Amino acid sequence: MRNMAKKKKKLPVFTVSQLNNLIQVSLEEALPSRMMLRGEISNWKLHSSGHCYFSLKDPGGGQIRCVMWASKFRTVKFDCENGLAILATGYVDVYVPGGQYQFYAEKLEPAGIGDLQLAFEQMRKRLQAEGLFDPAHKRALPKYPVAIGVVTSRSGAAVVDIADSVYDRWPCAKLYVFDAPVQGEGASGKIAAAIQKANRMRQHLKLDILIVGRGGGSREDLWAFNEEPVARAIYMSKIPVISAVGHEVDVTIADLVADARASTPTQAGVIAVPDYREELHKIYSLKRRLTLNVRSQLQHGQNRLLTVLASRVFRSPLGPVQVAAQRVDELAISLIGVLKTQLGQLRDRLERFRGCIQTIEPTRLVSSQNIAIHRFSSRNQAAIMKILSKNQLKLTALENRLSALDPRSVLNRGYSITVNERTGRLLTDVEQVQVDDRLMTELAKGQKVHSRVEEVD
Numbered sequence: 001m002r003n004m005a006k007k008k009k010k011l012p013v014f015t016v017s018q019l020n021n022l023i024q025v026s027l028e029e030a031l032p033s034r035m036m037l038r039g040e041i042s043n044w045k046l047h048s049s050g051h052c053y054f055s056l057k058d059p060g061g062g063q064i065r066c067v068m069w070a071s072k073f074r075t076v077k078f079d080c081e082n083g084l085a086i087l088a089t090g091y092v093d094v095y096v097p098g099g100q101y102q103f104y105a106e107k108l109e110p111a112g113i114g115d116l117q118l119a120f121e122q123m124r125k126r127l128q129a130e131g132l133f134d135p136a137h138k139r140a141l142p143k144y145p146v147a148i149g150v151v152t153s154r155s156g157a158a159v160v161d162i163a164d165s166v167y168d169r170w171p172c173a174k175l176y177v178f179d180a181p182v183q184g185e186g187a188s189g190k191i192a193a194a195i196q197k198a199n200r201m202r203q204h205l206k207l208d209i210l211i212v213g214r215g216g217g218s219r220e221d222l223w224a225f226n227e228e229p230v231a232r233a234i235y236m237s238k239i240p241v242i243s244a245v246g247h248e249v250d251v252t253i254a255d256l257v258a259d260a261r262a263s264t265p266t267q268a269g270v271i272a273v274p275d276y277r278e279e280l281h282k283i284y285s286l287k288r289r290l291t292l293n294v295r296s297q298l299q300h301g302q303n304r305l306l307t308v309l310a311s312r313v314f315r316s317p318l319g320p321v322q323v324a325a326q327r328v329d330e331l332a333i334s335l336i337g338v339l340k341t342q343l344g345q346l347r348d349r350l351e352r353f354r355g356c357i358q359t360i361e362p363t364r365l366v367s368s369q370n371i372a373i374h375r376f377s378s379r380n381q382a383a384i385m386k387i388l389s390k391n392q393l394k395l396t397a398l399e400n401r402l403s404a405l406d407p408r409s410v411l412n413r414g415y416s417i418t419v420n421e422r423t424g425r426l427l428t429d430v431e432q433v434q435v436d437d438r439l440m441t442e443l444a445k446g447q448k449v450h451s452r453v454e455e456v457d
Contacts, residue, residue: 165269213244
C-alpha cells in the first residue's frame, strides 16, 4: 500500500557557518584543551598589529597554520624566523569565517635549547656584528674618581654592597644613585632611561664612572640586562661604565658592551676606586725614595763644591786675570811692530807709483785722446745727417704716392662717396638700395650728409 511504503530518510541541511561551528564543537570535544606541537617555522609574518601568523611543518610533510596574538608574543624573548625548530604550546580551533582549523599558540620555546639562551645568542651575534663589543670602543677607567653614579634599584642589596665597597676603599668618593627597577616587565627601558639621565647630568654632577647592575638571581631575573635598550644605552654613554650584574658565573649583554665588567656589585666598587691604604703606602714609599734621592743629591753637590773650592782658581782668583793682562800687553807690542813694518812697505810702494806716473805725463795723453774723440764725433754727426736727409726724401715720395691713391682726394674735385647704412657697403648700383633705406654721403673735408630713399627709379 502507498501509505505503507517505506519513507526515504530525509538528510539534514546546514549552512556553511553552521557546519563550521559543528566542526569547531567536534574538535573541542575530541582534542585536548592544550597541547604542544614540535615543528619548524615557515611563512613567518609579524603583523603591524603585533599578531603573528606562521605555519609549523615537520619532515613528514605535515603542515598546520598557526596564530599567536600580540599579548602572548610579547613574552617571547628570542627572535622567530623561518627554519627555526620550536615547541609551541596552545590549542586547535576553527577559524569559522574562513572554514579553516588552525593552531593558536600561547607559548613558544626553541627545540633543544632554552628560549632565554637562544635569545641571548641571537642578541649577542647581532650586537657583535654592529660593533658594540669592539674593544676599540671601550674606554679606560679614571684612576682617581670622585663622583660615581650607580644605576640600580634603590631598595636592592646591590646599592648597599657597592656603597660599602667604595667607601671602605675610597672614603672621599661621592655616590649618586639613579633608581631603576632591575627586573620585571619594562625594566630594561627604565634602566636605559636612568643611564641616559646620568649622562645628561654628567657635567653638573661631574660624574667620573657609572656602575650599572644588580645582585644575583635567576636568568629570568637578570634578563633586563640582556635586552637591547640597556646595551645601546651603555654603548652611547659618555661616562665609562662598569657592568656588575649577578654573580661571577652570570654573563649578560651589558657585561659585553660595558667598558669594564665586575663579577659582583661588591667587585664593582673594587674596580671603580683605588684603595686609599695602598695609595697612602705608595705615597709614603715615594716620599722615602724622594727623601733619599734629595739627600744623595745634596751630598753629591756638597762634595763637588768642596772639590771646586779646593781648586787653584779659588786659591788664587787673580792669577788667570794677571796672566791674561800680560798676554794682552805682549800682543799689543807685537801688533804695533807689525803695523809699523806694513806702513813702511806701503810708503815705499807709493813712492814707486808716483815716479811711474810722472814719467808717463798723463796730461799730454788726455789732450791727445780729447782730439781723437772730437774728430770721431764730427764724422758721426755728418754721417747721421746724410742718412736722415736720404730717409726724408723717401718719406716725402711715399706721402705723395699715398695721397694720389687716397680715394678721398677725389672728393676735393667735387665727387662724393655714398654708403648704404643698412648694409654698410659702398653704393655703386641702384639694385643695392631699397625704399626707406638710409644713406650716408661723404663729401670733401670729412663732411657727411644723411638721407632716406623714397623711390628707386
